[in-house]
Amino acid sequence: MKTSNLPTLRAIFGFAVIALVTGVSSGQENAVIWEGVYTAEQAARGETVYTETCIACHGQDLGGNSNSPGLVGMGFMFLWEGRTLGAFYGKIRSEMPTDRPGHLPAQDYLDVVAYILQKNAFPEGSEELPSSVETLDSISIVSKP
Ligand code: HEC
Structure with a gap:
């Protein structure tokens, strides 16, 4: 893997975490x-x-x-x-x-x-x-x- 891809990967990973957390909190509204x-x-x-x-x-x-x-x-x-x-x-x-x-x-x-x-x-x-x-x-x- 080229090091230049790392920021992109971090961004994708960060986005996934946010999506997960939001998913959980909207579940609690139900x-x-x-x-x-x-x-x-x-x-x-x-x-x-x-x-x-x-x-x-x-x-x-x-x-x-x-x-x-x-x-x-x-x-x-x-x-x-x-x-x-x-x-x-x-x-x-x-x-x-x-x-x-x-x-x-x-x-x-x-x-x-x-x-x-x-x-x-x-x-x-x-x-x-x-x-x-x-x-x-x-x-x-x-x-x-
Ligand atoms: C004449 C007999 C009969 C009557 C009266 C009857 N059932 Fe059933 N019930 C069955 C049979 C046989 C099954 C299994 C077949 C199926 O799942 O469709 C079943 C399945 C079920 C299931 C699914 C079981 C499961 O956990 O998957 C539920 C829930 C249920 N019945 C609830 C009710 C309720 C509430 C009533 C009253 C409003 C009722 N039944 C009236 C015969 C009956």
């Missing part, structure tokens, strides 16, 4: 799942939806049965870690319940997502889950930091 992205009241509404619509297949403890997957614990994190709440909500809204997908009001789908988050020990917060899918897409499902 809601973080461990800082509370739903309310206790919303999860309680979601429990009613779950009991009426999901419990027959996914079980009272959300552990699933021989035909339906569990929605809590390691199984949940195995499938969903690194993905977004938007993807999770989208999956439920477009495919559940399997016998009549998309049948519930949008708010019921959001509330049931809040309930599943609560059952996975994600903390409650002071604001309900945002109803905008774009905002939900900005919230990643990650393990406890």
Whole structure:
């Protein structure tokens, strides 16, 4: 490598560092799942939806049965870690319940997502889950930091 390239390389490297740092700080402006992205009241509404619509297949403890997957614990994190709440909500809204997908009001789908988050020990917060899918897409499902 010629020494004359060094300043250019430094400039590129410096730019990459700035891009990284900016990326991280703009991430912090988005809601973080461990800082509370739903309310206790919303999860309680979601429990009613779950009991009426999901419990027959996914079980009272959300552990699933021989035909339906569990929605809590390691199984949940195995499938969903690194993905977004938007993807999770989208999956439920477009495919559940399997016998009549998309049948519930949008708010019921959001509330049931809040309930599943609560059952996975994600903390409650002071604001309900945002109803905008774009905002939900900005919230990643990650393990406890
Ligand atoms: C008639 C049975 C049945 C009902 C009712 C039902 N599900 Fe499911 N669910 C399934 C089956 C079977 C699968 C696995 C196939 C799949 O992923 O599409 C599944 C998959 C899922 C998944 C994806 C599992 C994962 O971690 O990838 C979620 C989340 C889910 N259901 C949530 C719900 C919610 C919330 C409700 C109530 C609104 C509901 N389901 C109602 C049978 C059911």
